[in-house]
Amino acid sequence: MSASDRQSQAAPAKQEESSRATPHWRRIAPYAGTLLIFAVIFWRIPIGKVGAALENVPIAKFFCLFLPFSVAYWLVDSYCLCWVVRRFNAPLRLRDILPIRASMYLPALINTNLGQGGVAWYLREKAAIPFLEALSSILFIALLEVYQLFLFSSAGILFYRTGSASQSEIVGILRVAYVAAWILFAAIIVLFAAARRRAGMHAWISASSFGAIARTFFAARPRDYAIVIGIKAPTFLMSIVTQYLALSLYGIAIPFAKLMLFLPLVFLAAALPVAVAHLGTSQAAWLLFFSGNAPSARILAYSLAAHFTFMLCNGLIGLCFLPRAIRELSGLGTIGPGERSSLSSAGRTQVDTLPFERTH
Numbered sequence: 001m002s003a004s005d006r007q008s009q010a011a012p013a014k015q016e017e018s019s020r021a022t023p024h025w026r027r028i029a030p031y032a033g034t035l036l037i038f039a040v041i042f043w044r045i046p047i048g049k050v051g052a053a054l055e056n057v058p059i060a061k062f063f064c065l066f067l068p069f070s071v072a073y074w075l076v077d078s079y080c081l082c083w084v085v086r087r088f089n090a091p092l093r094l095r096d097i098l099p100i101r102a103s104m105y106l107p108a109l110i111n112t113n114l115g116q117g118g119v120a121w122y123l124r125e126k127a128a129i130p131f132l133e134a135l136s137s138i139l140f141i142a143l144l145e146v147y148q149l150f151l152f153s154s155a156g157i158l159f160y161r162t163g164s165a166s167q168s169e170i171v172g173i174l175r176v177a178y179v180a181a182w183i184l185f186a187a188i189i190v191l192f193a194a195a196r197r198r199a200g201m202h203a204w205i206s207a208s209s210f211g212a213i214a215r216t217f218f219a220a221r222p223r224d225y226a227i228v229i230g231i232k233a234p235t236f237l238m239s240i241v242t243q244y245l246a247l248s249l250y251g252i253a254i255p256f257a258k259l260m261l262f263l264p265l266v267f268l269a270a271a272l273p274v275a276v277a278h279l280g281t282s283q284a285a286w287l288l289f290f291s292g293n294a295p296s297a298r299i300l301a302y303s304l305a306a307h308f309t310f311m312l313c314n315g316l317i318g319l320c321f322l323p324r325a326i327r328e329l330s331g332l333g334t335i336g337p338g339e340r341s342s343l344s345s346a347g348r349t350q351v352d353t354l355p356f357e358r359t360h
Contacts, residue, residue, distance in 0.1 A: 036280075041280075041283060041284060041287070041300065044296075045287075045296050045297050045300055049295075049297035050297045050300050050301050050304075052297070053295075053297045053298045053300070053301035053302075054301045054304065054305060056250075056301075057250060057301060057302070057305040058249050058250065059305070059309070061249050062246055062249065062305060062306065062309045063309060063312070063313070065242060065245055065246055065249070066242060066246070066306070066309045066310050066313045067313045067316070069238055069239065069242040069310075069313075070310060070313035070314050070316075070317055071317065072234075072235070072238055073235050073238070073239075073314075074098075074101065074102055074105070074314070074317055075098075076231065076232065076234055076235050077101060077232075077235070078094065078097045078098045078101040078102075079094060079231065080141060080228060080231045080232055081097055081101055081119070081137075081138075081141065082094045082096075082097045083227070083228070083231060084137045084140060084141055084216070084228065085097070085123065085129075085134075085137055087219075087224065088136075088137050088140075088215070088216045088219050088220070089123065089127065089129045089133065089134060089137055089216075090123070090126075090127035090128075090129055092123075092126065092127060096126065096328075098321070099321040099324040099325045099328060100118075100119060100122045100325050100328065100329075101119065102317050102318050102320070102321035102322075102325070103118075103318050103321050103322045103324075103325035103326075104116075104118045104119050104122075104318070105314040105315065105317060105318040106315060106318040106319070106322065108314075109311055109314070109315055116135070116138050116139075116142070117135070119134075119138055120132075120134040120135040120138055121134075122329065123137075125329070126328075130212060132212035132213050132215075133212055133213075133215045133216070135213060136212065136213045136214065136215045136216040136217065137216045139213065139216075140216045140217060140220060140228070141228060141232075143188075144225060144228045144229050144232065145232055145271075146268070146271055147181075147185055147229070148229050148232050148233060148236060149236070149264040149265075149267050149268045149271070150178065150181055150182070150185075150264075150268070151229065152236055152260075152264040153261070153262070153264030153265050153268065154178060154182075155261060156260075156261030156262045156264065156265060157171065157174050157175055157178050157265070158175070159261070170288065174265075188217070189222060189225065192214070192217045192218055192220070193221075193222075195218060196218060202218070205218075236264070236267075239263070239267075240256075240259055240260055240263060243259060243263060243306065244256055244259055246302075246306055247259075247302065250298075250302050250305075252293060252294045252298065252299070252302060253293065253294075254290055254293045254294075258290075258293075262289040262290070265285055265289060266282050266285040266286055266289065266303075267282070268285075269281040269282050269284065269285035270282035270285070279307065282303060282307060283300055283303045283304065283307075286299050286300065286302075286303040287299055287300060287303075
């Protein structure tokens with residue numbers, strides 16, 4: 001092994017080690033954020049009314065509705081991950097991705113980062129993909145999941161008619177945030193496109209602390225962004241239909257067009273890294289945009305019931321594939337490093353000739 005190879009492997013190892021030293025305040029911040037949000041919610045909505053509303057939730061019907069959606073979500077999610085990994089990292093098969101993607105829903109119930117880190121670790125062990133380069137592909141998908149919601153919810157933000165002064169203020173802030181978000185998205189694409197053409201700019205980014213994490217973004221072309229959003233789009237459309245049917249089962253009538261416009265805002269709120277297991281922020285968003293369609297206690301009860309039902313269905317899928325994932329991970333110890341390296345090298349063939357790829 002050459003000196004440059006050892007250095008390229010040592011750098012990610014050092015970054016992985018340093019990433020484990022998470023400050024204590026960052027660990028407790030999501031829990032504190034969740035408690036604070038619910039404290040504000042229950043200060044305005046009596047908890048007794050919410051409890052009474054929860055007693056009327058048709059849990060069995062919710063489960064029968066959300067389980068097929070969870071299965072479809074897992075299949076699309078796994079296919080998207082497989083496509084990105086094959087495009088930028090290694091030629092893994094979908095059947096290699098399915099069990100590990102499902103099993104990682106279990107730690108993701110507690111913390112999304114745990115699920116993402118687990119998938120990146122599996123890719124490193126399975127195909128000798130450096131951890132941070134695997135994480136780069138996962139973050140690429142995560143970014144486009146967020147911007148898929150921005151795409152679908154932009155119309156809602158633009159045409160939303162507020163019913164109170166507080167809503168007007170919040171929506172005004174959101175409109176400014178959306179403009180900034182789309183400018184940032186365009187800047188990301190332009191930045192990495194310029195870095196592919198300019199060796200000096202690429203060398204500067206590669207030498208920075210996030211050089212390895214930026215690898216997939218260096219490789220991605222605009223069509224790759226569009227393809228990933230296209231792959232993920234069916235999950236959003238299925239979620240709209242599922243929520244619409246679940247709301248009707250619970251006796252809440254919200255027009256389908258309104259769900260189409262504003263439910264992405266609920267999902268965006270849930271994606272904010274300020275709470276645990278996407279709780280709190282999504283409930284606040286449900287109340288903000290849909291409290292006019294039903295009593296606030298009933299809207300809050302539905303959001304909690306739907307959220308936990310979806311989490312439970314994902315957890316069940318993860319449990320079903322956990323034994324297979326364990327066998328897969330245990331079997332990685334019997335695969336020689338040469339075989340894993342050859343798999344990773346095969347995946348790099350299509351990108352090794354591009355100017356962004358590091359040299360050895």
